[in-house]
Amino acid sequence: MKDIESREDLVILLERFYEKAMVDELIGHFFTEIAPLNLATHIPLIADFWETILFDKAQYRGNVMDVHQHLHQLSAFKAEHFARWVLLFQQTIDGLFSGEKAERAKQRGASIATVMQIKLLHPGIHKL
Numbered sequence: 495m496k497d498i499e500s501r502e503d504l505v506i507l508l509e510r511f512y513e514k515a516m517v518d519e520l521i522g523h524f525f526t527e528i529a530p531l532n533l534a535t536h537i538p539l540i541a542d543f544w545e546t547i548l549f550d551k552a553q554y555r556g557n558v559m560d561v562h563q564h565l566h567q568l569s570a571f572k573a574e575h576f577a578r579w580v581l582l583f584q585q586t587i588d589g590l591f592s593g594e595k596a597e598r599a600k601q602r603g604a605s606i607a608t609v610m611q612i613k614l615l616h617p618g619i620h621k622l
C-alpha cells in the first residue's frame with residue numbers, strides 16, 4: 495500500500511471517509527441533518543485543511559474550532575461521537591494508505607479530536 499502523497503490521495507481518502515461517516519449510526523446525522531454536507535464544496539475545503547497539516551501548504555484559512563463550536567450548539571457533541579470519528583478516520587486511512595504521512599494523519603486526527611472534545615465538552619478546563 496502506498497503512502498498519502500498528494501492532494502489527489504487526500505481527496506480519495508476523504509471521499510471514502512464521508513461515505514462511511516454519513517451513514518454511521520452514531521455520527522451520520524451531523525453530516526446529513528444538522529449541517530447537511532455538499533460534498534462537492536466540502537471535500538475541497540477539507541482537502542485544504544489536510545494539505546495544510548500534512549504537506550505544510552498554507553491552504554486552509556477557516557477556523558475549525560468555531561465551526562464545531564457552532565455545530566455543538568445546534569446538537570451537542572458527546573465523547574462517543576469523537577471516538578467514532580477517530581475510529582472511522584483511522585480505519586479509512588488503514589484501508590487505503592500506509593506510511594509516514596498516513597501515520598501522521600491518524601495521529602493529527604486523533605489529537606485534534608481530543609483538543610476539540612476538551613474545548614467543547616469541558617469549557618471550564620482552562621481555568622484549572
Ligand code: HEM
Nearest residue numbers: 521524525529540543556557558561575576579603606607
Ligand atoms: C464528532 C466528530 C465530528 C463531527 C460529527 C464533525 C462534523 C462536521 C460537520 C457536520 C461539518 C460541516 C459544518 C458546516 O459546514 O456547517 C464539519 C466541518 C469540518 N470538520 Fe468536522 N466533525 C467532527 C470532528 C472533526 C475533527 C476531529 C476534525 C479535524 C481533525 C474535523 C475537521 C473539519 C473541518 C476542517 C471542517 C470544515 C471547517 C470549515 O468550514 O472551515 N472535524 N465537521
